[in-house]
Amino acid sequence: xxxxxxxxxxxxxxxxxxxxxxxxxxxxxxxxxxxxxxxxxxxxxxxxxxxxxxxxxxxxxxxxxxxxxxxxxxxxxxxxxxxxxxxxxxxxxxxxxxxxxxxxxxxxxxxxxxxxxxxxxxxxxxxxxxxxxxxxxxxxxxxxxxxxxxxxxxxxxxxxxxxxxxxxxxxxxxxxxxxxxxxxxxxxxxxxxxxxxxxxxxxxxxxxxxxxxxxxxxxxxxxxxxxxxxxxxxxxxxxxxxxxxxxxxxxxxxxxxxxxxxxxxxxxxxxxxxxxxxxxxxxxxxxxxxxxxxxxxxxxxxxxxxxxxxxxxxxxxxxxxxxxxxxxxxxxxxxxxxxxxxxxxxxxxxxxxxxxxxxxxxxxxxxxxxxxxxxxxxxxxxxxxxxxxxxxxxxxxxxxxxxxxxxxxxxxxxxxxxxxxxxxxxxxxxxxxxxxxxxxxxxxxxxxxxxxxxxxxxxxxx
Numbered sequence: 001x002x003x004x005x006x007x008x009x010x011x012x013x014x015x016x017x018x019x020x021x022x023x024x025x026x027x028x029x030x031x032x033x034x035x036x037x038x039x040x041x042x043x044x045x046x047x048x049x050x051x052x053x054x055x056x057x058x059x060x061x062x063x064x065x066x067x068x069x070x071x072x073x074x075x076x077x078x079x080x081x082x083x084x085x086x087x088x089x090x091x092x093x094x095x096x097x098x099x100x101x102x103x104x105x106x107x108x109x110x111x112x113x114x115x116x117x118x119x120x121x122x123x124x125x126x127x128x129x130x131x132x133x134x135x136x137x138x139x140x141x142x143x144x145x146x147x148x149x150x151x152x153x154x155x156x157x158x159x160x161x162x163x164x165x166x167x168x169x170x171x172x173x174x175x176x177x178x179x180x181x182x183x184x185x186x187x188x189x190x191x192x193x194x195x196x197x198x199x200x201x202x203x204x205x206x207x208x209x210x211x212x213x214x215x216x217x218x219x220x221x222x223x224x225x226x227x228x229x230x231x232x233x234x235x236x237x238x239x240x241x242x243x244x245x246x247x248x249x250x251x252x253x254x255x256x257x258x259x260x261x262x263x264x265x266x267x268x269x270x271x272x273x274x275x276x277x278x279x280x281x282x283x284x285x286x287x288x289x290x291x292x293x294x295x296x297x298x299x300x301x302x303x304x305x306x307x308x309x310x311x312x313x314x315x316x317x318x319x320x321x322x323x324x325x326x327x328x329x330x331x332x333x334x335x336x337x338x339x340x341x342x343x344x345x346x347x348x349x350x351x352x353x354x355x356x357x358x359x360x361x362x363x364x365x366x367x368x369x370x371x372x373x374x375x376x377x378x379x380x381x382x383x384x385x386x387x388x389x390x391x392x393x394x395x396x397x398x399x400x401x402x403x404x405x406x407x408x409x410x411x412x413x414x415x416x417x418x419x420x421x422x423x424x425x426x427x428x429x430x431x432x433x434x435x436x437x438x439x440x441x442x443x444x445x446x447x448x449x450x451x452x453x454x455x456x457x458x459x460x461x462x
Contacts, residue, residue: 033058034085038093038120038462040164043074045101045112046083052105053079059111060088060099068102068109093460094121122462123433129422130179130186136165136427136435136462141173141191144462151184152206155198159206164461169196169208180222181322181372181422182271187220187227195220195229212237212255223269223321226287229255234263234279259284259307270321270339270370275328276307281315283328284308291324292356293339299356311336311358322370322421328358333380335365343373343389344405351403362407371421377407382415382431392424392440393454411436411456428456435459 035042043058057075059066066072074086091097097119101112126137133147133154144165145154152159155168176189185199188208193216196208212229219230226240237255258276266277273287273294285294286307292299295310311328320327325339325346336358337346344351347361368377374388374395385407386395393399396410411428418429424440438456 033088033099033115033117036117036119038122038460039089039091040461041088041091041117041119042085043088043099044083044085047101047103049079049082049103053103054106056082056101056103057086058088058099059102060091060097062095062097064098065114066098066100067111068104073102091119093119095119120462124429124435124462125418125433126175126177127418127420127427127429127435128177128179128186129181129420129425129427131181131183131423133179133184134420134422134425134427134437135168135177135179135186135188137174137177138462139433141175142170143168143172143174143177143188151199153179153184153186153199155186155196155206155208157207176218176220178220178222180224180269182224183222185222185227187222187229189217189220189229193217193232197227211239219265219267221267221269221274223274224271226269226272226274228258228267228269228274228276230264230267234265235260236262236264236267236276266317266319268319268321268326270326271323271372273304273321273324273326274307275319275321275326277316277319277328281317281331282309283311283314283316283319285310285326288324291340291354293321293324293326295326295338295356295358297357318367320368320370320375322375323372325370325375326358327368327370327375329365329368332363333365334363335361335368335377337361337375343391344403345370345373345375345388347375347387347405347407349405351405367419369419369421371426372423374421374424374426376419376421376426376428378416378419382417383409384411384414384416384419384428385409386426393452394421394424394426394439396426396438396454396456399454426456427459 032044047056059071059073061071074088098114100114103110122138124136128135136144145168146162146165149161150159173191174188175191179186187197195211195217197211198208216232217229218232221228229237236258238258263279264276265279268275276284284307286304289300315331316328318329328336338355338358341354348359364380366378377385387404387407390401415431416428420427426439428436436456437459438453
């Protein structure tokens with residue numbers, strides 16, 4: 001499937017002129033509508049203007065006869081922009097529109113032939129959110145980024161911030177994406193299994209560079225100066241400083257294999273620690289243990305450079321880490337939590353007691369993700385639960401709620417399949433493939449220039 005639809009149009013003069021007043025001196029010339037997306041498209045028309053022309057542009061509507069009084073319109077800001085690209089906005093995903101060019105002298109209108117186009121309705125399949133920026137992958141494999149980009153967080157070769165999703169490395173199809181919640185680098189896996197990396201904090205670049213060329217990967221996770229990836233053979237590789245990683249020198253990235261001989265299936269990275277599940281379902285942890293986030297019963301300022309097995313005898317299927325806390329779901333769908341608990345983000349009823357060993361939070365959970373002070377989880381029925389600190393609306397609860405020490409359901413009636421949490425921002429994909437966002441928005445992670453969203457909104461501007 002091609003990412004963009006291109007529709008040619010021959011827009012011809014057919015009405016609106018009088019003998020003495022006509023805003024054009026010839027026909028409305030051939031133009032085009034390109035880059036049709038879920039809620040936007042790009043228009044381009046050329047009009048033979050004259051001294052009486054005051055305004056030119058494109059009209060578009062779900063009505064079969066769009067005119068100046070009943071249709072949406074996008075006009076050229078200046079007649080000298082005639083023939084340049086202009087954006088059509090306010091569109092609805094998966095909807096057919098009629099459109100035509102127009103010109104006016106303020107009283108008379110000239111229209112071109114009416115043509116049609118249909119917006120896309122691509123579903124979102126993967127998400128992550130970092131420290132001021134977010135990513136999504138749609139069902140075609142296209143990677144999108146939005147939010148802050150001052151350090152090249154997008155990977156599009158610029159430092160331009162956008163309040164609408166921007167396609168990254170067009171032509172490459174992706175299947176997995178990870179962004180650190182505390183720094184400005186990201187990593188992704190394309191559909192061929194190639195591993196890509198970009199950003200500044202790990203000596204990366206603001207365009208994706210391939211690392212470990214020749215190896216194929218299935219899982220990737222980012223932390224504070226740490227990057228972990230699992231290849232298709234189950235080998236675990238690390239770059240960074242808080243586990244058994246290597247130093248990164250310029251653009252030379254040298255991976256170190258972790259626990260050679262053990263095959264892994266899942267990895268999660270917090271601020272300075274990491275969690276791993278091997279193919280037998282055993283849970284491993286390592287890194288900084290200042291608040292008990294490694295989970296072996298004590299706190300220690302010396303980092304655990306070699307992962308240790310925890311909760312021996314229990315088999316696990318997924319893990320999550322955020323800041324100085326850890327989460328895991330076992331094969332019976334019981335959720336476990338441990339580490340720092342400053343704002344109730346562990347979810348076991350208080351915000352004063354940290355846990356140096358894993359504590360059971362509840363049963364029937366499918367997936368969990370952790371931000372810096374808050375936690376999201378989806379249960380076996382697809383219901384979405386939140387707890388922890390509600391800083392800047394990160395929980396999607398009423399703004400008067402500051403702390404939630406037990407799981408609370410939000411967006412009741414909608415079923416979800418994927419979630420992501422940043423420092424103060426949350427994203428979720430519902431079962432229909434629609435993307436939701438809430439929390440801090442000063443950096444436009446949720447695709448709107450309002451400061452914060454205390455209740456979830458849909459993000460459909462792809």
